[in-house]
């Protein structure tokens with residue numbers, strides 16, 4: 001009686017297949033309920049591409065515990081399929097990009113440019129799937145001027161998190177024309193931090209990396225120097241390269257104690273650290289920090305603030321952040337993608353639904 005079983009299973013409940021994390025290194029591609037409009041401010045997107053984030057590796061590696069099976073993915077772009085009745089700024093058929101954090105874009109924090117601290121913020125999940133529900137569609141999504149060509153989609157997808165986060169790191173570190181910048185971390189965010197620093201006019205961009213392929217990409221994105229040493233040795237090398245002064249701006253794109261201290265100690269007195277690596281076990285010693293004279297600013301990037309300008313830069317061919325995707329897989333091979341990033345065989349994995 002397979003036909004009858006099939007009927008009862010699908011009546012009223014549409015399903016999709018997406019990535020779900022069950023526990024350390026246990027990622028499954030499995031069936032779950034299809035997203036649908038829940039609130040009148042929602043939109044449903046048919047995703048053109050999605051990807052795996054460096055921050056997905058924290059729960060994947062068991063460093064952040066997973067209490068229950070978690071639908072994964074928070075980076076997305078695609079075509080609006082349906083909108084709730086209150087949605088005014090996007091309409092079905094448009095190609096849109098949204099941030100990993102939803103925002104109403106009207107509250108005091110949003111208006112101050114900190115949409116990722118929106119009073120109505122939700123962190124997105126479940127984007128490693130073909131269809132996605134986005135709450136607060138009006139304040140979260142930004143449409144492109146037209147439907148993009150296929151080869152532009154990786155760069156537009158990068159804006160959803162990594163490019164926006166790298167950009168915020170540079171802004172938070174107060175990168176300005178003529179300045180000397182250090183980027184700690186050679187993951188996708190760090191590499192795009194290099195690109196952001198270059199775009200914002202930095203004269204010298206020192207990338208810290210010991211991986212030849214990543215060094216090469218850092219140079220393509222605008223790095224002028226590469227430092228392979230880490231920790232205290234890395235700080236000594238930065239001081240040598242800056243005549244003993246330290247860098248004006250340092251982008252911290254990792255989130256470990258070592259990377260944070262490396263960033264702070266590589267910064268000149270009066271300089272700034274922009275930190276966007278989600279801190280894991282990072283602790284500060286107040287008195288030590290006091291005497292560094294270093295300014296710290298960071299947090300979850302307010303990607304929504306930068307989306308219109310970044311879309312413009314990609315649309316006009318000024319930046320190509322999609323180069324960070326060095327492995328593309330069909331979505332159903334998502335587990336392979338996690339392994340490749342976990343083992344650092346891939347910088348960033350793009351998934352095609």
Ligand SMILES: [Zn+2]
Pocket residue numbers: 103104105106107108109110111115117118119120
């Ligand atoms: Zn808000």
